[in-house]
Amino acid sequence: MGVVNKTLDGAKSVMKNFSTPKASLAKVEFLVVLTAFLQLSLVIFGSWRRRCNNPTLRCLIWAAYTLSSYLIVYTLGLMTEASFQNELLPVWAILLMIFFGSADSCSAYSLEDCEHWRNYAWQFLIKCTGVAILLIIYEIRWPMAMVLFVLFSLVELKCTDRRAALFVASGYGRQCVAKLMADYMSYEHQSSEGNIDPIQMRGYKYVVRGEELILFKRSKKRIAAERKTPSYCRSLKITDGVITIEKVWKCQGWLLRSGGGDEDSKLKDICLSFSLCKLLSLRFSGFSLPKQAHEKLWKLIQHLYGEGNGYERAFKVVEVELSFLFDTFYTNYPIIFLPFRWPVKLMGFLVLIIGSLMTLGLYGQLYISNTNQDEVHLATAGRLSIDFLVTALILIVFICVELVQLVLMAISDWAKVSLLCKYVHNQSWHNSKRVGKLIRLICRTQLLKPWERKLRQYSLLDSYDYTPSRWLHNRFTALYIDHPGGGKKQSTPAKLSSEVKQAVFHSLMSSYPRVLENGRDSLRLNKVEHKLSWACGLETQTQVIIVWHIATSICEHEHRGQISDPNFRVATYLSKYLAYLVAFSSKLLPDHPGDAEYIFYRIIYELRALLEGRNTKEERIQKLKEIGETRDENGTWSVISQGAWLGQQLLKGKRGPKLIWKVLAEFWAELMVYVAPSDNAKAHVEHLAMGGEFMTHLWALVSHAGIKREPLVERLTLNRSQSWPN
Numbered sequence: 001m002g003v004v005n006k007t008l009d010g011a012k013s014v015m016k017n018f019s020t021p022k023a024s025l026a027k028v029e030f031l032v033v034l035t036a037f038l039q040l041s042l043v044i045f046g047s048w049r050r051r052c053n054n055p056t057l058r059c060l061i062w063a064a065y066t067l068s069s070y071l072i073v074y075t076l077g078l079m080t081e082a083s084f085q086n087e088l089l090p091v092w093a094i095l096l097m098i099f100f101g102s103a104d105s106c107s108a109y110s111l112e113d114c115e116h117w118r119n120y121a122w123q124f125l126i127k128c129t130g131v132a133i134l135l136i137i138y139e140i141r142w143p144m145a146m147v148l149f150v151l152f153s154l155v156e157l158k159c160t161d162r163r164a165a166l167f168v169a170s171g172y173g174r175q176c177v178a179k180l181m182a183d184y185m186s187y188e189h190q191s192s193e194g195n196i197d198p199i200q201m202r203g204y205k206y207v208v209r210g211e212e213l214i215l216f217k218r219s220k221k222r223i224a225a226e227r228k229t230p231s232y233c234r235s236l237k238i239t240d241g242v243i244t245i246e247k248v249w250k251c252q253g254w255l256l257r258s259g260g261g262d263e264d265s266k267l268k269d270i271c272l273s274f275s276l277c278k279l280l281s282l283r284f285s286g287f288s289l290p291k292q293a294h295e296k297l298w299k300l301i302q303h304l305y306g307e308g309n310g311y312e313r314a315f316k317v318v319e320v321e322l323s324f325l326f327d328t329f330y331t332n333y334p335i336i337f338l339p340f341r342w343p344v345k346l347m348g349f350l351v352l353i354i355g356s357l358m359t360l361g362l363y364g365q366l367y368i369s370n371t372n373q374d375e376v377h378l379a380t381a382g383r384l385s386i387d388f389l390v391t392a393l394i395l396i397v398f399i400c401v402e403l404v405q406l407v408l409m410a411i412s413d414w415a416k417v418s419l420l421c422k423y424v425h426n427q428s429w430h431n432s433k434r435v436g437k438l439i440r441l442i443c444r445t446q447l448l449k450p451w452e453r454k455l456r457q458y459s460l461l462d463s464y465d466y467t468p469s470r471w472l473h474n475r476f477t478a479l480y481i482d483h484p485g486g487g488k489k490q491s492t493p494a495k496l497s498s499e500v501k502q503a504v505f506h507s508l509m510s511s512y513p514r515v516l517e518n519g520r521d522s523l524r525l526n527k528v529e530h531k532l533s534w535a536c537g538l539e540t541q542t543q544v545i546i547v548w549h550i551a552t553s554i555c556e557h558e559h560r561g562q563i564s565d566p567n568f569r570v571a572t573y574l575s576k577y578l579a580y581l582v583a584f585s586s587k588l589l590p591d592h593p594g595d596a597e598y599i600f601y602r603i604i605y606e607l608r609a610l611l612e613g614r615n616t617k618e619e620r621i622q623k624l625k626e627i628g629e630t631r632d633e634n635g636t637w638s639v640i641s642q643g644a645w646l647g648q649q650l651l652k653g654k655r656g657p658k659l660i661w662k663v664l665a666e667f668w669a670e671l672m673v674y675v676a677p678s679d680n681a682k683a684h685v686e687h688l689a690m691g692g693e694f695m696t697h698l699w700a701l702v703s704h705a706g707i708k709r710e711p712l713v714e715r716l717t718l719n720r721s722q723s724w725p726n
Contacts, residue, residue, distance in 0.1 A: 036394050209417065
């Protein structure tokens, strides 16, 4: 009993020590510093997630994004209820508010956060109320009142940017922003009918910058003339201040003219990507382009493809386009780079430096001379108190945060577009080669790649028996984290090679304008349609992918020596990539995610029962080959049986390995194009924040071209009573 009493007394003593003024101050200091470093991590890694599919990194970003807001509220509460007086608490409170809106590269973690823009506004108001209460308690006087006013002006600036960015990315905000562009694009193709030249971009009046200057001008005469076609869209006019793609290509300044400083058209392509991003954004607001506009865009894509390694240029344009799209939804850049906003950002940085120096100057002498041990301040050997050092550390961290953000924004694609458009608009710059070289240097600086540039892989025969750790994935943790599920284990990602991009782009070019045929066209060209087309008309697209994936896996094992064959690599990479989409990202595929998940887990269950006890790849392949060579006594026609049979058809044909892999490579490339059209634009934007998907790049291309997937006229209804195909 005595031991228990001593333990309780010790616990009470510890709790009493935690409730002292010094302990409370230390807690506030720790929380303020922690919030500062959380914001620094958001600034550095906020946009990194579109270049990396690392779950640990995403978890850290989510923790920093979520915790920082709660820590600010909690710390402000501790400050207002503190039982002690400290002159630096109001300064810390305002710095916390600055942190509340400081991460320009991570304004939102998910699309749902954008819809809560009004919630963010209310949070800002509540936090400002807490700061106001703290200022009233301390009765701040001149000159510190002026310093706090300077810092608080920065609070309003940064939080306003974030509120506006969230609003623009929300559903209602997108509608407001996209309406004018949708009206203009419904008319744009008519302004250049019969006068289109994608080489010189003649007739491509796609807006790059300045759409807010598009004016609605309708005179009475024009209204009378438009009675037959009463559409106010026809009254949209491009003013001189609006920069279009046509104007960029017509620019005669040294930087952009033919034979000048942009011989490979990389700078002009940045403007093209930005303009196409505006068109792609219309899909998220329920707007669509007319058929003539899609045909015009397709001519542009054909032109990009027709120049040597055109597929590389086309995918590069799409890469940058999707990076703009990511920034539109998840960063403050669309607001910061509005006209006249960039100078405001620079002024904000100067305000921060001036306010920081004034704060340190006013409080420095006070804390150096303060040696009273009865005060809450904790004096150090150098007679500088810890709380003063904390203030200095926070200000240094925040200056670093802003400096890093300025550097990242200065070399961002948004800054490049802004500079290039100013160059096009400002005639005096055209004759200055020095100005052109400076802009060229800035615009050609790229420290980071736009996205991950990898194909994630999944092998069914390697991962079907995978079971997640029950320590990490169980009923309790299911409330907090997503479970991968049995049989879901990614293989090592493959580098997105030029041969894969070329194969897919070639299939895209040969598909338009015909109806997409789910792989049948490639089989027809290789003269194997009558034998293999049965595997293209299965009940669901998930079954088609898995059947061909199993067959490709069998052929891959049998022809391991063909790894040097480009068709071998194209077929195996795309096979495992589409299998990965089935297992992990079925929202990007045609089937309903619920149906795809049910079919996938049913296949996993059947495969585990079928291959039980076969631990090596050799044994598993051998079993599948046996299934492919014999009929099931009950006439079972499962997906696994179909895949095994298809694999045997490929291996036992009269064609050699090279022709087999040519058939498979062209089939998988065509299948990629077939599944690319999608109305689920939201799913693609969500994946942009997870390292990006190659499927999203292809989706952007087919969206511009207006390619849609038609339902198959005939699908085989497979059941137990069906016979095996010949």
